[in-house]
Amino acid sequence: MTPTPHTPHTSKTQEALDARDALATALTQAGIQLPAMDIRTPWVDDREVEAPYALVHLGVCSAPVAHLLADVITKGITG
Template identity: 60%
Template sequence: MTPQQQKPALPRRTPRAEDPATAKIQEAVAARDDLAAALSGAGVQLPVLDVRTPWPETDGEDSSRPARYALVHLGVCSAPVAHALAAVIRKGAAG
């Protein structure tokens, strides 16, 4: 593909530090990292720990605003990992 045939780049929204959406994403990333460290310390490793946000919300045809929250996605795991996670939770709840 020649430079003339390339599609124009879509404009990117640059998050600002004071942007509430950025703060929510940073909060979710910190929570994900904290959970991963705690699980690792307990000998449990989930194959996927990710941060996800919903689609941007739209206010009309051309305007959109970022999602107001972010979620820590735990992904899927094997049965042995699920049992190990359950054991760690039970141990913590009993202590």
């Protein structure tokens, strides 16, 4: 899967953008920042008006950040 350059804000990409922003806000409130979060969509040919899906790409993170994420998720499950 490759990011589509200049993807128009269709309902699927807007849904993914909203999800990315909500996740970034929640992570910030938990004291966690991922270095790169973006949206990925499949290449759309000229016949398709809208991408069939869009994904929130979380990028990579360091081991300490991964541990923080695990701790926050575990506390949410048990808390």
